[in-house]
Each structure stands twice: as C-alpha cells, then as structure tokens.
Amino acid sequence: MDLVDVPASTRQLDQHEHLDVPHRLIAAPRPLEVGQVVVLRDLDGRHRWAAVDRLRFTETDTVYEMQLGHPMPLERAVEVGAYESRRMARPFVRVPDVHRMLDGMREQRARARAEETARRSRVRPA
Known part of the structure; x- marks a missing residue:
C-alpha cells in the first residue's frame, strides 16, 4: 500500500470529501493510477484512506482527483505497510x-x- 504525503492539515481534509492535488505537491514513491487505493498522511501526521478517482493532465503536471476515506489509526497504517518515519524534511x-x-x-x-x-x-x- 502506498503512503502519500499531502500538503494539507487534518482540519482541511475533514472539511472535504474529495481532494485534487498535483503530483508535484505530494511525496509519492511513484505515479498514482485510477482506482488505486492509497493511505494519505497529512501535515499533522494523521493517516486516512483515499482512492484515486480520476487523473487530469496539465501542460506541466498530473492532477490526482481523490475521494477521501475515513481516518485510520497509526497502527492500521503500519499493518498495511503504509508507514515510514520522516527521516528527511518534507519536499513541499x-x-x-x-x-x-x-x-x-x-x-x-x-x-x-x-x-x-x-x-x-x-x-x-x-
């Protein structure tokens, strides 16, 4: 399961059901695909499920349209293999x-x- 860091807080994500985010703003190990389920980690370090609904392409980037799921405890993120400690500064x-x-x-x-x-x-x- 891929872990995707997004430049948004828990509070911001709680206010929405969907998230459009350019690839250049996320810390993802590889490009995402339609239908892919990932674990999002927000700026507060909280994890939640998300699914990639659509891809939109601009001249310079790929925008992922994601449906946000429920928050998950850290233990669950570790169980599904979507946890890694932050050894380096975030690339935003x-x-x-x-x-x-x-x-x-x-x-x-x-x-x-x-x-x-x-x-x-x-x-x-x-």
Missing part, C-alpha cells in the same frame, strides 16, 4: 524555492527604494 518547500523567494523580495525592496529615491529627487519648477 525546497531550498532553491526559498532562494528564489528571497531574491524576489530583495528585488522588490530595491525597486521600491529606487522609485522612492526617484520620486524625491524630482526637481519642481519654481
């Missing part, structure tokens, strides 16, 4: 993504300062 945010975000913030700050300087340095006619 990668170091290059953080660098790009920080670079973007630096550029925005520099642009704002340049615009403010230009605005203040305009010479007004007497």
Whole structure:
C-alpha cells in the first residue's frame, strides 16, 4: 500500500470529501493510477484512506482527483505497510524555492527604494 504525503492539515481534509492535488505537491514513491487505493498522511501526521478517482493532465503536471476515506489509526497504517518515519524534511518547500523567494523580495525592496529615491529627487519648477 502506498503512503502519500499531502500538503494539507487534518482540519482541511475533514472539511472535504474529495481532494485534487498535483503530483508535484505530494511525496509519492511513484505515479498514482485510477482506482488505486492509497493511505494519505497529512501535515499533522494523521493517516486516512483515499482512492484515486480520476487523473487530469496539465501542460506541466498530473492532477490526482481523490475521494477521501475515513481516518485510520497509526497502527492500521503500519499493518498495511503504509508507514515510514520522516527521516528527511518534507519536499513541499525546497531550498532553491526559498532562494528564489528571497531574491524576489530583495528585488522588490530595491525597486521600491529606487522609485522612492526617484520620486524625491524630482526637481519642481519654481
């Protein structure tokens, strides 16, 4: 049984019966297939059943349309072979993504300062 980490909390998942999630946002060992039953692990570390209802394809990703099932205790996830400890950081945010975000913030700050300087340095006619 495959274990799929999803970037959503237990509370968020409890409010829905279905979940559409792009492949790039899940930590899955391999691509999922229609009809496949998996165990989802949310950001809070809780497990629940899910079944892949449909696949939708975009230019850059595969979107899994999943029907959410009932929560399950950790012991059951271990029994079905869908448990592994989190030895590494979760892949939802990668170091290059953080660098790009920080670079973007630096550029925005520099642009704002340049615009403010230009605005203040305009010479007004007497």
